[in-house]
Amino acid sequence: MFDSRLVQIIVSSLGETLYMVGVSCAIAVVFGLPIGVVLVTTEKRNILENPGVNQAFGAAVNIGRSIPFVILMVAIMPFTRLLTGTSIGTTAAIVPLTIAAVPFVARMVETSLREVDPGVVEAAQAIGASPWEIITKVLIPEAKPSLILGVTITAINLVGYSTMAGAIGGGGLGDLAVRYGYQRFRGDVMFATVIILVLLVQGVQMLGGALAKKVGQRRS
Amino acid sequence: MAGLVRLESISKTFETDSKRVIALREVSLRVAPGEIFGIIGLSGAGKSTLVRCINMLEVPDRGKVYVDGLEITALGSRELREARKKIGMIFQHFNLLSSRTVLENVVFPLEIAKLEKADRVRKGRKLLALVGLEDKEDAYPSQLSGGQKQRVGVARALANDPKVLLCDEPTSSLDPQTTRSILRLLDTINKAFGLTIILITHEMDAIRQICDKVAVIADGKVAESGRVIDMFTSPRHETTKAMIRGSSHIDAPDWAVEILEASAKAADRRVVRLSFMGESTGRPVISSIARDFGVDINILTAQIDHIKSIPFGVMLVELSGNGDAVEKSIDFLRGLGVSVEVIDDVSDLLTEVNGG
Missing domain, CATH: 3.30.70.260 (ACT domain)
Incomplete structure (x- = not known):
């Protein structure tokens, strides 16, 4: 079986993966949520109707979404170096991960907010609520369960992306699988990595699902 | 009489890529203070568009809207939001916030009006008592029946002490018995506070039960308007006749x-x-x-x-x-x-x- 040194490496790799996924997911939500809100509210007949802004954001998100992660990672290396001072390692990997996740989160948020009953928005307008109040007190609270599920899916995607980042020196479970499982023919390490990834994804999904259910409880 | 709500030559056309639909053609109406004014028409006649023009949820292409002397159609967005606080509205599908409890829904307008929390709760409880839902304040909308949801809608609409209450098909998704109880509630509120009510409906029964005056909308125009009793005894327009026959x-x-x-x-x-x-x-x-x-x-x-x-x-x-x-x-x-x-x-x- 694994010696204690290997176990330690596996544990620290898992920690690195959690760190990359957690931080990039959090930053992606911070940027992606407002972009998603803009995508919805600037649509035709919506509260901040603005076709120009809508098209510009839509196009930017599409461009971000259409670049494969492996290419994005390499292409933005100068930018990553500018931000973090290096282009290898766990912290450096957070930059491309975040950039890949922002447009993804934006689309998720867009879909979630679009599910909110337009009648409820109309009721808020009739009450005299401002666009900001409608966004913060109606759209986001009403879409909360769906938004939580969106973040869950994003986090799961990021687990996958983070292993790719690992393959080019980003650390984490992907890095481990490549270095031990592939380059040193340690099939058992590869197997352990896969099991941990499966459990991780399962755990994230269950956590997100439970949270969404709790928030959405008693609603129609 | 000046009229609490006054519409002057309101026109509205909806345009999509493929077609143009004229919803309202030069509609003028006056609603006196304290009156329950019914607006009736077949579906697609333009009556919902008309009531939405009163609080500018729908912006008319031409014409003016006055509420309590204020020209709503001339307001900037900030002033419009202030004016809307004095125009209550209830909806066919209630449009309650599913993420909030009954009480939180009722006090939502007060939150927007920046009232202190304690004052909001006090007022909210009073409104819930008025509509007979004092025991439901912690329930969520999904736990209520249709009639109860509409009562919450009424309480919410009254939160800012509006000058007029707009009702857009408020009973159209309710059964006949619940319809009567909601109409009675509106009638009670009208009598108790002298609140002016504008009621949109396609049911002549609703008009007969509580309205003082009525305007019949057909094809985007006011086909006829006047006292409800006159409309029932001597209808002139074909739509009116058909609707009365259907109802009586x-x-x-x-x-x-x-x-x-x-x-x-x-x-x-x-x-x-x-x-x-x-x-x-x-x-x-x-x-x-x-x-x-x-x-x-x-x-x-x-x-x-x-x-x-x-x-x-x-x-x-x-x-x-x-x-x-x-x-x-x-x-x-x-x-x-x-x-x-x-x-x-x-x-x-x-x-x-x-x-x-």
């Missing part, structure tokens, strides 16, 4: 078809619809025309109803008699204040029978 169940019964067809051909026989209201409802006019003019009267259907609290009777009768006895008795009835509609084209009634 005073169609010819199947067995009367032959009689009606025979009457239509005979010169000395007439089928007439008599509408009595108020005072004339109590008088024995039928027996007096039989005695004084020697006409035979065959009562086909009859019904007593109420418009608000005024008794209102409708009767479909066949009159027959010698010479001009029938014409004379009709004049006599009109002289007594009974509204008489001579049915020339019996097929009007027959299509109703077959269609209904």
